[in-house]
Amino acid sequence: MDAKTIIDQTEKYYLPVFGRYQLALTHGKGCKLYDADGNEYLDFLAGIAVNSLGHAHPALVKAISEQAAKLMHCSNIYYTDIQAKAVKEIIETTGFDRVFLANSGAEANEGAIKLARKYGHQKNEGKYRIITAVHSFHGRTMMTVTATGQPKYQQGYEPLPAGFDYVPYGDLEALREAMDEDVCCVLLEPIQGEGGVHVPSDTYLREARLLCDKYDALLVFDEIQTGVARTGKWFAYMHSGVKPDIMTFAKGIGGGFPVGGFVVTERLAHVFKPGDHGGTFGGNALACAAIYATLTTIKNENIVEQTAEKGAYFKKKLEFLMAKYPDKVIEIRGCGLILGMELAKDGKEVVEACLKRQVIVNCTAGNVIRLVPPLIVTKEEIDQAVAALDAALAEF
Numbered sequence: 360m361d362a363k364t365i366i367d368q369t370e371k372y373y374l375p376v377f378g379r380y381q382l383a384l385t386h387g388k389g390c391k392l393y394d395a396d397g398n399e400y401l402d403f404l405a406g407i408a409v410n411s412l413g414h415a416h417p418a419l420v421k422a423i424s425e426q427a428a429k430l431m432h433c434s435n436i437y438y439t440d441i442q443a444k445a446v447k448e449i450i451e452t453t454g455f456d457r458v459f460l461a462n463s464g465a466e467a468n469e470g471a472i473k474l475a476r477k478y479g480h481q482k483n484e485g486k487y488r489i490i491t492a493v494h495s496f497h498g499r500t501m502m503t504v505t506a507t508g509q510p511k512y513q514q515g516y517e518p519l520p521a522g523f524d525y526v527p528y529g530d531l532e533a534l535r536e537a538m539d540e541d542v543c544c545v546l547l548e549p550i551q552g553e554g555g556v557h558v559p560s561d562t563y564l565r566e567a568r569l570l571c572d573k574y575d576a577l578l579v580f581d582e583i584q585t586g587v588a589r590t591g592k593w594f595a596y597m598h599s600g601v602k603p604d605i606m607t608f609a610k611g612i613g614g615g616f617p618v619g620g621f622v623v624t625e626r627l628a629h630v631f632k633p634g635d636h637g638g639t640f641g642g643n644a645l646a647c648a649a650i651y652a653t654l655t656t657i658k659n660e661n662i663v664e665q666t667a668e669k670g671a672y673f674k675k676k677l678e679f680l681m682a683k684y685p686d687k688v689i690e691i692r693g694c695g696l697i698l699g700m701e702l703a704k705d706g707k708e709v710v711e712a713c714l715k716r717q718v719i720v721n722c723t724a725g726n727v728i729r730l731v732p733p734l735i736v737t738k739e740e741i742d743q744a745v746a747a748l749d750a751a752l753a754e755f
């Protein structure tokens with residue numbers, strides 16, 4: 360199919376919920392993507408921090424193909440070897456004790472919130488309040504869209520689930536005021552992704568931990584975007600050393616295969632009793648093959664360390680751009696390969712100017728160019744993307 364046919368046919372049948380670019384992609388290799396007309400693009404979005412190993416990584420392709428030929432799915436009422444291998448790998452890389460597997464980020468957070476509610480109810484009936492941050496993003500199900508501290512995602516879906524309160528991100532005083540014995544959990548992204556790549560202080564996260572301890576509330580980190588080496592550590596919480604009680608993950612952990620889940624510390628291992636939570640597909644054999652291949656490849660190829668190093672290189676280059684265009688670039692934020700370039704105005708033009716130069720970047724929160732390339736990106740590819748951004752900013 361040519362690009363026009365692909366686009367027209369999709370527009371005819373798919374619900375119009377996405378604002379899509381006029382780009383019909385057919386395949387990818389490493390950090391490159393190719394469209395139906397044969398054009399090549401440099402991918403600095405990685406499917407929104409999903410394709411951690413880039414496109415068509417041989418180890419991931421092999422793992423998924425071999426598993427598909429063996430066993431794709433059987434119910435979670437049985438055991439599989441690949442699930443046993445995947446969960447051990449998750450526990451070793453996250454530093455937690457127990458895991459639950461689902462199929463998406465929203466489902467991961469949904470499960471984490473349910474566990475926190477159950478935990479609260481076991482203490483007393485009134486302990487159900489959930490505190491989240493303004494400008495957070497936690498997903499699109501009713502529960503997670505309510506957790507998301509952005510009214511634009513909630514409007515029209517009322518009545519929303521009760522018991523959610525929102526505090527400005529990074530504002531310790533506001534969090535202190537919101538806390539009391541009724542809170543069952545505080546749900547935070549250790550770096551806000553969708554909200555514009557906002558990095559809080561270590562003090563904020565440390566104090567959030569202390570407040571949760573004080574009120575016997577669970578601290579939940581949503582690491583769906585920041586997890587799996589993205590920030591230059593296995594998980595973002597490892598920068599501050601503030602360990603949550605529950606951590607959710609999704610996006611990058613399947614390398615492109617849809618998976619999500621959450622890990623908990625041993626003290627929460629038995630909050631859910633058999634039958635309390637579940638799912639048909641979560642942790643199925645194919646998904647576990649993707650998780651296992653992604654995590655072991657990251658480990659074997661030292662991708663965590665390289666992400667930290669390449670991220671620092673990239674950030675420095677972006678800071679040069681900020682110095683070159685002081686009226687246009689306000690701030691560079693982030694660490695590892697989740698970087699944000701805040702612009703003085705709406706960033707749509709910059710995204711389009713980069714696309715014209717065959718570099719795919721994304722704009723979030725209106726004026727923040729979010730750079731989340733595959734973790735296997737090379738310095739040459741970073742230079743290429745920076746050159747495109749440079750040209751785009753010159754026109755901006």
Ligand SMILES: *Cc1c(COP(=O)(O)O)cnc(C)c1O
Pocket residue numbers: 463464465466468496497498499548552553581582583584609610619
């Ligand atoms: C993407 C994202 C989600 C939602 O994940 P889905 O797989 O789209 O449901 C939740 N939280 C954060 C921080 C995210 O970046």
